[in-house]
Amino acid sequence: MSEQQSTLDIQKEHQQYVEDLGNFKRTHNCSELNKNMLGQEVCLMGWVQGRRNLGKLIFVDLRDRNGLTQIVFSPDENAKAHENAHILRLEYVIAIKGIVRPRPDGMPNKNLKTGEIEVYVTEWKLLNTSKTPPFVLEDDTDASDTLRFEYRYLDLRRPVMAKNLKIRHQITMAVRNYLDESGFLDIETPLLTRSTPEGARDFLVPSRISSGHFYALPQSPQLFKQLLMIGGSDRYYQIARCFRDEDLRADRQPEFTQVDIEMSFVNEEDIMSMTEGLIKKVFKETLDYDVVTPFPRLSYDKAMLEYGVDKPDLRFELKLKDVTEILKNSESKVFAGAELIKAMRIPDGASLSRKEIDAFTELAKTYGALGLAWIKVKEDEWQSPLAKFISPEEKTALEKALDLKAGDLIFFQAGAKDMVNTALGNLRIQVAKHFKLIPDNSFNLLWVTEFPLFEYDPDSKRYIACHHPFTAPVQADFEKLGVSPDQIKARAYDLVLNGTEVGGGSIRNHNAEAQRKMFAALGFDSEEAEKQFGFLLEALELGAPPHGGIAFGLDRLTMLLTQSESIRDVIAFPKTQKATCLMTKAPGEVSEKQLKELSLKLSENTNEKKS
Known part of the structure; x- marks a missing residue:
C-alpha cells in the first residue's frame, strides 16, 4: 500500500468521528490569548498546523486566520480527550474547550503573540478531516506558483496570505x-x-x-x-x-x-x-x-531628464545627466551621431568587476540598448575601452558636469532618446539594488x-x-x-x-x-x-x-x-500570466447550445487549435 493510499485510508477511518459544533461556541481567535487570561475557560476553533506526540502530552499548534495558539492534550485533564487526540493529522479542523495556563519557565515563544500561554484541552470535537496537503502551509513553502494557484484555497491558509x-x-x-x-x-x-x-x-x-x-x-x-x-x-x-x-x-x-x-x-x-x-x-x-x-x-520633463522614467524612485540618488553636448563630437563610434547621450555616476562604483559590468550590459540590452559604455575613475587614470577616445577637454567637462571623484563608475548610454531613457532609467534601479542604496521599510511618495x-x-x-x-x-x-x-x-x-x-x-x-x-x-x-x-x-x-x-x-x-x-x-483568486485560473480551469469551453443562443460559431482555426 502506498503512503498516499495509507493517508487516505486513515482519513476515511477518521471520518466516523466527525461531528458538528454542538454546544461549542468560539470565544476567542487563535491570536488573542495572553497572560491576563490565565485560568479562564476558552473555546478555540481552527486547523491543525502541527502536532507533537511526547507520550503523556500531545501538543498541537492550532491555527486560524489570526494566528496560532499551542494547545495541550493531557490525560490528567481528560483521559478520553487525550486518547482521541492521537488521530489528529495536519489540517484537520477541530474545536476545543480548555483552560489557559502559562507556559513552563524558560519556554515562552517570543515569535508568537500567544507565546506566553498554552491551552490545556478539557473537551474537543473533530469538525472535519483532511487529506495530506500537496504542500506545506507555512510562509516558507517551496511550492511552485502553479501548485499554489491550483490549490489557492489552501494557499490562503498560509499566515502571509491571511x-x-x-x-x-x-x-x-x-x-x-x-x-x-x-x-x-x-x-x-x-x-x-x-x-x-x-x-x-x-x-x-x-x-x-x-x-x-x-x-x-x-x-x-x-x-x-x-x-x-x-x-x-x-x-x-x-x-x-x-x-x-x-x-x-x-x-x-x-x-x-x-x-x-x-x-x-x-x-x-x-x-x-x-x-x-x-x-x-x-x-x-x-x-x-x-x-x-x-x-x-516633479514635472514630467524633469523626471525624464534626471531619471529616465516618468515614475522615478526617489529613495536614492543616482541622477542621470545629459552629456550630449560634451560627447557629440567624440572620436568614439559609441557616441557619434547619437540623438541623446546620458551618463549615470555611481559613487564608489569602480569596485564592480568586469563580470558584474557585463551583467549590467546584458540587462541594458533587454531595454533595446546595443551595449553599455563605462569608465572607472581612478586616482591617476580612467580605466575603460573608451578612455583613449575621450579628449582632455571632454574629460574635464565630464568631471565638472558629473562631479566625479576617484573610485566612481560612470555608465553611459547613447542612441535614440526613448531607448536611452528606458535603458538607463531601469538600469538605475538595478544598480541601486546591487549597491544596497534603497533603505529598508521606506516609502517615498x-x-x-x-x-x-x-x-x-x-x-x-x-x-x-x-x-x-x-x-x-x-x-x-x-x-x-x-x-x-x-x-x-x-x-x-x-x-x-x-x-x-x-x-x-x-x-x-x-x-x-x-x-x-x-x-x-x-x-x-x-x-x-x-x-x-x-x-x-x-x-x-x-x-x-x-x-x-x-x-x-x-x-x-x-x-x-x-x-x-x-x-x-494580494488578490484572493488571481489569474496566471496567461490569464487563466488553474483552480477552476477558466476560461473554459461552452456548449454548442450556448453558442447557438448567442448566434456565435467557432471558426475553423479555433477548432483546429482544440484538436
Missing part, C-alpha cells in the same frame, strides 16, 4: 471611511457597457437578446463618473472592478480593482490635497506609518505632473492620448490642438510610490467644443465622434460643471504596502 488579505481589507476600510467623512457618495456604475476604440483591448460579452451585438466589460468607470458629475453627484467614489484584455506582468491582471474618485468644481490642487489626506490615513491605519504631506512634485497630452504611436502612425481622450489640456496650450500636438501639456498628474505608479488622474474637458477638438486631434471625424461618444458630447452641452478625478490601483497599492513581489499575492 495577513495580506487583512491589510487589503484595512486599506479598503480606511479609503471608505476617509471618503465618507469627506462627503463622497459610493455609487455603482454598470459592468455591461459598450466598447470604445481607445485604450487596451476590451473583454467583449455577446448579447443574446440583441443578436450580433456586444457589451464590453469596463476598463474603468471613466465616462460614467463624468456623467455622475454632470448629474450633480458632486463627489463620487467606487471600489470598482475593471477589466483589460492585455498582456500580463507581475503588477497586471485581466481583472483588477481600483479606487475610483471624481469631484466637481475643483482644480488640480483640490484633488491632490484630498488624495494626500487619503493616503496619509491609509498608511497610518494599516502600517502605523506617518507619511509627510504635501508630497514633493511623489507627484509627477505636466504630462504631455499626446504621444506618437509609430504602429498606427498617429498621436494617441497619453492618459485618455477626456483629459483637458492646460489652458495656454488649448489653441495648439490639431496644430502642434507634441507641444501640448495635460492637466494630468500621477502618484508614484517607490518607483511604481499607484494612481493617476486629470482635470477633464467639461466643455463640449473642447472635447470635440480633442477627438479631432486624435483623428476622429465628427461622425465617428458622435457615433462613439455622442451621449457624452450631448451631456457636456447640458450644464456640465468643471470636474476632475483620480483612480488608484488597489491591488498595486496593497502589493507595495505589504512588500509583496506580485499583485497575485
Whole structure:
C-alpha cells in the first residue's frame, strides 16, 4: 500500500468521528490569548498546523486566520480527550474547550503573540478531516506558483496570505471611511457597457437578446463618473472592478480593482490635497506609518531628464545627466551621431568587476540598448575601452558636469532618446539594488505632473492620448490642438510610490467644443465622434460643471504596502500570466447550445487549435 493510499485510508477511518459544533461556541481567535487570561475557560476553533506526540502530552499548534495558539492534550485533564487526540493529522479542523495556563519557565515563544500561554484541552470535537496537503502551509513553502494557484484555497491558509488579505481589507476600510467623512457618495456604475476604440483591448460579452451585438466589460468607470458629475453627484467614489484584455506582468491582471474618485468644481490642487489626506490615513491605519504631506512634485520633463522614467524612485540618488553636448563630437563610434547621450555616476562604483559590468550590459540590452559604455575613475587614470577616445577637454567637462571623484563608475548610454531613457532609467534601479542604496521599510511618495497630452504611436502612425481622450489640456496650450500636438501639456498628474505608479488622474474637458477638438486631434471625424461618444458630447452641452478625478490601483497599492513581489499575492483568486485560473480551469469551453443562443460559431482555426 502506498503512503498516499495509507493517508487516505486513515482519513476515511477518521471520518466516523466527525461531528458538528454542538454546544461549542468560539470565544476567542487563535491570536488573542495572553497572560491576563490565565485560568479562564476558552473555546478555540481552527486547523491543525502541527502536532507533537511526547507520550503523556500531545501538543498541537492550532491555527486560524489570526494566528496560532499551542494547545495541550493531557490525560490528567481528560483521559478520553487525550486518547482521541492521537488521530489528529495536519489540517484537520477541530474545536476545543480548555483552560489557559502559562507556559513552563524558560519556554515562552517570543515569535508568537500567544507565546506566553498554552491551552490545556478539557473537551474537543473533530469538525472535519483532511487529506495530506500537496504542500506545506507555512510562509516558507517551496511550492511552485502553479501548485499554489491550483490549490489557492489552501494557499490562503498560509499566515502571509491571511495577513495580506487583512491589510487589503484595512486599506479598503480606511479609503471608505476617509471618503465618507469627506462627503463622497459610493455609487455603482454598470459592468455591461459598450466598447470604445481607445485604450487596451476590451473583454467583449455577446448579447443574446440583441443578436450580433456586444457589451464590453469596463476598463474603468471613466465616462460614467463624468456623467455622475454632470448629474450633480458632486463627489463620487467606487471600489470598482475593471477589466483589460492585455498582456500580463507581475503588477497586471485581466481583472483588477481600483479606487475610483471624481469631484466637481475643483482644480488640480483640490484633488491632490484630498488624495494626500487619503493616503496619509491609509498608511497610518494599516502600517502605523506617518507619511509627510504635501508630497514633493516633479514635472514630467524633469523626471525624464534626471531619471529616465516618468515614475522615478526617489529613495536614492543616482541622477542621470545629459552629456550630449560634451560627447557629440567624440572620436568614439559609441557616441557619434547619437540623438541623446546620458551618463549615470555611481559613487564608489569602480569596485564592480568586469563580470558584474557585463551583467549590467546584458540587462541594458533587454531595454533595446546595443551595449553599455563605462569608465572607472581612478586616482591617476580612467580605466575603460573608451578612455583613449575621450579628449582632455571632454574629460574635464565630464568631471565638472558629473562631479566625479576617484573610485566612481560612470555608465553611459547613447542612441535614440526613448531607448536611452528606458535603458538607463531601469538600469538605475538595478544598480541601486546591487549597491544596497534603497533603505529598508521606506516609502517615498511623489507627484509627477505636466504630462504631455499626446504621444506618437509609430504602429498606427498617429498621436494617441497619453492618459485618455477626456483629459483637458492646460489652458495656454488649448489653441495648439490639431496644430502642434507634441507641444501640448495635460492637466494630468500621477502618484508614484517607490518607483511604481499607484494612481493617476486629470482635470477633464467639461466643455463640449473642447472635447470635440480633442477627438479631432486624435483623428476622429465628427461622425465617428458622435457615433462613439455622442451621449457624452450631448451631456457636456447640458450644464456640465468643471470636474476632475483620480483612480488608484488597489491591488498595486496593497502589493507595495505589504512588500509583496506580485499583485497575485494580494488578490484572493488571481489569474496566471496567461490569464487563466488553474483552480477552476477558466476560461473554459461552452456548449454548442450556448453558442447557438448567442448566434456565435467557432471558426475553423479555433477548432483546429482544440484538436
